[in-house]
Amino acid sequence: MHMARMIKDAGGIPAHGNQKSLWDAGCRxxxxxxxxx
Amino acid sequence: xxxxTEMHETLAAESQWDFSDLRAVFINCTLKRSPEVSNTRGLxxxxxxxMERNGVNVEVTRAIDHQIATGIYPDMTEHGWEVDxxxxxxxxxxxxxxxxxLSPIWLGEKSSVCTQVIERLYGNSHLLNDA
Numbered sequence: 001m002h003m004a005r006m007i008k009d010a011g012g013i014p015a016h017g018n019q020k021s022l023w024d025a026g027c028r029x030x031x032x033x034x035x036x037x
Numbered sequence: 038x039x040x041x042t043e044m045h046e047t048l049a050a051e052s053q054w055d056f057s058d059l060r061a062v063f064i065n066c067t068l069k070r071s072p073e074v075s076n077t078r079g080l081x082x083x084x085x086x087x088m089e090r091n092g093v094n095v096e097v098t099r100a101i102d103h104q105i106a107t108g109i110y111p112d113m114t115e116h117g118w119e120v121d122x123x124x125x126x127x128x129x130x131x132x133x134x135x136x137x138x139l140s141p142i143w144l145g146e147k148s149s150v151c152t153q154v155i156e157r158l159y160g161n162s163h164l165l166n167d168a
Contacts, residue, residue: 001054001056001059001088001091001093001135002054004056004059004061004134004135005054005055005056005059007134008058008059008134015165015166018165018166019166020166
């Protein structure tokens, strides 16, 4: 109950690490590093 | 309704927290269909009573009383199943602040119904991407 209260008051659990826009932008382990091309 | 102990009553009475706008969904994954007695529900009734005493809106769903299809898509009627009551249950889950899965333990394992419910929950996890 207390954790649910705190999470709700904080606006929910952030979707960090679960965003398609960041995935497409290369925030993933198999994305070619542009610094070493 | 389960009677709370004096300790639970005291804790609730002295609590400075406001839980009145929270919703909790309990999914009882017992293997027994209604109206057979669920001991799993019996154990959970104390948690339900504590939450209700603290102002939480609690709803308990008995999974085995529903025709929950097997699969990994949000609505299995779109994948050949004639009936799938999971989407309606998931609506309750996604609208809740607290989800409690109840399962009996047999030979050290959670119930098959509980495994299926978890599988269906994972099948909907992509809906929370970019949330």
